[in-house]
Amino acid sequence: MAERLLGTVLRHDQEDQTSRPTLGEIGLNHFAPYxxxxxxxxxxxxxxxxxxAHGLTTAKMRALAVLSVSASLTINxxxxxxxxxxxxMSRTLEALEEQGYILRRPRAGDLRIRDVSITEEGRAAFDKFWPSMYDSLLKMFDGxxxxxxxxxxxxxxKILVNIRKHDI
Structure with missing residues (x-):
């Protein structure tokens, strides 16, 4: 699929909404979401x-990765x-807690809220996987x-600010 981009994709200043380009005009190779x-x-x-190979799932890895750089976070x-x-995430945290990789504690000021933090075992599990994750990053950005x-x-x-639904 070596199509060429014909024209402008981002037509922010167009008042006439009928002048939107078609996907065919943009082409899949120039359509950023694709x-x-x-x-x-x-x-x-x-x-x-x-x-x-590390006994983890994608959801577990994501949780451990985020918690490895955060003091503690709520489930939300x-x-x-x-x-x-x-x-x-709730099911993932139950499994991670059973493995001894995270701790969930009620927040002192509001017992309805649970703060989640990584344990030393969880940090060690993530640190074991990190080289593979970083090598994948290097492969992706080769050149x-x-x-x-x-x-x-x-x-x-910039895109994240435009589309996000949360303040974080």
Whole structure:
């Protein structure tokens, strides 16, 4: 699929909504959501294979990754950061707690809220997997300069601000 982009994709200043380009005019190879889905589907598939060798699932890895750089989070916050449905996160946290990888404690000021934190065992499990995760990152960005990587992540942050539903 080596189509060419004909015209402008982002027509922000168009008052006439009928002048939207068609997907055919944009082409899949220039439609950012399609490309992001392909990239993340490949990343997730590659990571899932590696995770099996470490006795982890994608949801567990995401939770441990987020908790490895956070003091503690609520289940809702962790669900947002780990990009996982809250019901899936609750089941994941039960399994991680059984493995001794996380602790869930009621918050002192509000016993309805549970704060989740990583244990030393959980940190060790994540640290064991981190080299595989980082190597996948390097593979994904092979040939990309540090400057391009910084620009790319800056654009992703702008997009996230535009679409996010949470303040975090």
């Amino acid at each position: 490309l992001m889905n392909r990239v993340m589907a490949r990343w997730n598939a590659d990571i899932a294979e590696e995770l099996k 916050e962790l669900s947002v950061f780990a990009v996982t449905e809250q019901s899936t 990309v300069t540090d400057e391009e990587y910084r620009a790319f992540t800056a654009v992703l942050h």
